[in-house]
Amino acid sequence: MQEHSHLDVGDADPPPGTARPGGRTARNREAVLDAALGLLAEHGYAATCVQDIATRSGVAASTIYRRWGNRDGVILDLAGTLVAEPVGALPDTGDLERDLTLLGRVILDVMSNPRDGVVQSTLVAAGVHSPTARRTLAQIINRRVEDTKIIAERAVERGDVPADTDAGKVINTLAAPIYHRWYILGEEPTDDELAGFARVAAHAARDALLT
Amino acid sequence: MQEHSHLDVGDADPPPGTARPGGRTARNREAVLDAALGLLAEHGYAATCVQDIATRSGVAASTIYRRWGNRDGVILDLAGTLVAEPVGALPDTGDLERDLTLLGRVILDVMSNPRDGVVQSTLVAAGVHSPTARRTLAQIINRRVEDTKIIAERAVERGDVPADTDAGKVINTLAAPIYHRWYILGEEPTDDELAGFARVAAHAARDALLT
Structure with a gap:
């Protein structure tokens, strides 16, 4: 596994009719986004394909295509988790x-x-x-x-x-x-x-x- | 043809042993760079491949692969023609x-x-x-x-x-x-x-x- 901490992917908008939020669907999303992040960090964008994300995450490629459409869909979902995050402690020196x-x-x-x-x-x-x-x-x-x-x-x-x-x-x-x-x-x-x-x-x- | 003016590709470093500088080799380079520029402008990077550059320029794909290696080689050569160009007239208002x-x-x-x-x-x-x-x-x-x-x-x-x-x-x-x-x-x-x-x-x- 890569060394990054696991993503807090929350339970953002599961597709309508999705079973058990917080269950397998949420676990799959976390695994897919974690795998995509690790691959991007190690191999860069051009060398990160859906099949590699599938292999690394243990989620079937067909599932990834159905839910995210393609590689860019996964990356945009990953990016969305950053939008939701606050920055850390900020400097306050009085100047x-x-x-x-x-x-x-x-x-x-x-x-x-x-x-x-x-x-x-x-x-x-x-x-x-x-x-x-x-x-x-x-x-x-x-x-x-x-x-x-x-x-x-x-x-x-x-x-x-x-x-x-x-x-x-x-x-x-x-x-x-x-x-x-x-x-x-x-x-x-x-x-x-x-x-x-x-x-x-x-x-x-x-x-x-x-x- | 695209509406951009033809590139002044000069006679920058033809490969050693290249025949007739200013002749077919130079004309091929101008045609290839012109075609690449037109395709990038019209379709963007992802949709610009060596085969399209070959079709548009009338230069064989095998020639392009031999001389530039791949699409990025062509684009870097194109970019090099910009490095060589001076900017135009600059403002001089006194302020x-x-x-x-x-x-x-x-x-x-x-x-x-x-x-x-x-x-x-x-x-x-x-x-x-x-x-x-x-x-x-x-x-x-x-x-x-x-x-x-x-x-x-x-x-x-x-x-x-x-x-x-x-x-x-x-x-x-x-x-x-x-x-x-x-x-x-x-x-x-x-x-x-x-x-x-x-x-x-x-x-x-x-x-x-x-x-």
Whole structure:
């Protein structure tokens, strides 16, 4: 088995008429999504096919085709489990620039971890040609922006930035150069560079450019 | 035929021993790259195969396999022709923020045009799993950054930003949120948003954050 923890797949929308929610259907879904994640992490998108997912999960390929349609259906379901997840503990140092520097590291950790990062990069690749994949990716990113807006909102409460600051713009001003470096230029920003991105975002917020 | 202009494929590295450079070999290359570009633009990456390139270009599939290896080899060769190309005329209004706003429109126009944009998005998708595609994409982007640095360099000469301003950082501070919006969130920034990105970059440069 792969080393990732099992997915909490909840009991999201079983097809109508499905027997025993929480029973075999739910167990099958968990096994299929776990297998797909492991294969994506180890072999990448192109080398992950329904037959391999079937072999690894112990769920029949015919069942996978019937329920998910194809490989992309499985990956989109897997991605949906990420949308539903809150981010972890957020920095709260009392200083916007320092908080944003630490948040930059959290964003990078997500991109490079063997679970979220793999699903996310798969969606970036698929999103270029698939509107569904792009929508799912945007949902994941926008959900994370929502969850991290508190960092900018606290700066407003402290009076460190103008009251009409758009917290989402602050987060995106930090996140955009990180995504650009990772997915477009294929490089990991250094700690110095992360600090530079945070400085630009905090400075722009303070000077009322992100309202 | 597709409506794109013919590619200037130059006479970049014909394989050793190739007969008559500028002759049939060069004509074949132009036909193959033209065909690949047209197919990518019309049908996308997944639906563009060597056999279709062969049919459209009139060059035998066996010749394409022998010279380029596979579809990705053709696409990387096509991408290489973009690396070699200079960008067009650049804005020069005498004001950094206004120049950057206009440059943002130039960057967006490249992303959405039927030639460069198609090759670039194909490389973004392939780059997630292919180091070669990612390197080629980074080459294209970095070359364009080099070509547009003059905008920030002029601001230094005018004394509008500190003398030790890093012109590449200024361009990337503008470009990163545009790429993030287009390729990650799948949205086209509005004119207002482009102006906002330019304002943040120009302001950061003026306040010595991009040295």
